[in-house]
Amino acid sequence: MDANRGTGRDEVGFTLRRPCGVVVAITPFNHPALLVLHKLAPALAAGNAVVLEPATSTPLTALELAECFVDAGLPEGVLSVLVVSGAVLGDALVTDPRVRKISFTGSTETGEYLARVAGVKKLSLERGASCPVVVLPDADLELVAGAHDGRGHHGPVALAAGQDARPVRTGLRDGPLTFVDAARGVADVLAGRSPAAIANPDWNDRKATTA
Incomplete structure (x- = not known):
């Protein structure tokens, strides 16, 4: 109990693990x-x-x-x-x-x-919540996209479930390589080729109606 101020070193603390019901x-x-x-x-x-x-x-x-x-x-x-x-x-x-x-x-x-x-x-x-990813202008877009193309973070199921938000600054659309080009893996997942779309066949229909 020495981690708790005022309790003194002569005190004993213990935990009982019991089912709650x-x-x-x-x-x-x-x-x-x-x-x-x-x-x-x-x-x-x-x-x-x-x-x-x-x-x-x-x-x-x-x-x-x-x-x-x-x-x-x-x-x-x-x-x-x-x-x-x-x-x-x-x-x-x-x-x-x-x-x-x-x-x-x-x-x-x-x-x-x-x-x-x-x-x-x-x-x-x-x-439920979103998981934003902030990508700065000087980032390695291929590295960023590869880390979040369905193999990283929550994986393809969460991506297809619409629970992963990826805001990208307008400036990242300029230059020889855009974030969209680098993130083809994300596009493939969102196109419906994911475990979530298979496990939940009506997902594409619901996504279309809410888009």
Whole structure:
């Protein structure tokens, strides 16, 4: 406890790791395997029961992963998967006092709503945002584009999900090599040849209607 001023060196601090109870895990359509596992693995390892609500547009990955846990010997009733719209069951699920923690990844608007209605329980809210990249006029454009062409940062899934913003100054369009020329990899991803477009077939249609 010597790191805390005023407590003295004769004090002892320790941590008890105990399950909190029932965890509701809400995942989005992008990264349907990664984000599901990010929530399930630590919650189950800590001894909690989990109610998983995957995005209704990409539920099959979550169902297959849940089956893997069951095949590996997970006791019955420890993991439940609800494939249902949040508008139908969301409020009843997150406000239930038996739920002791909510782990959410999704839009900022929904995350703020959960914080208002959830009641007294633990909340982990990973809300939507952008990831801007600032490119200066004297930058090596080929190096910058190569670092963010779908192989770097969040990868092609996040790019196609529209969660990566890349503002580029007008000056970078001048000269023998433009940022657009250097970033052909990004253009390929946004053209729909990405895992997100495959896992979420209606993504191109939705992107077209919101463009």
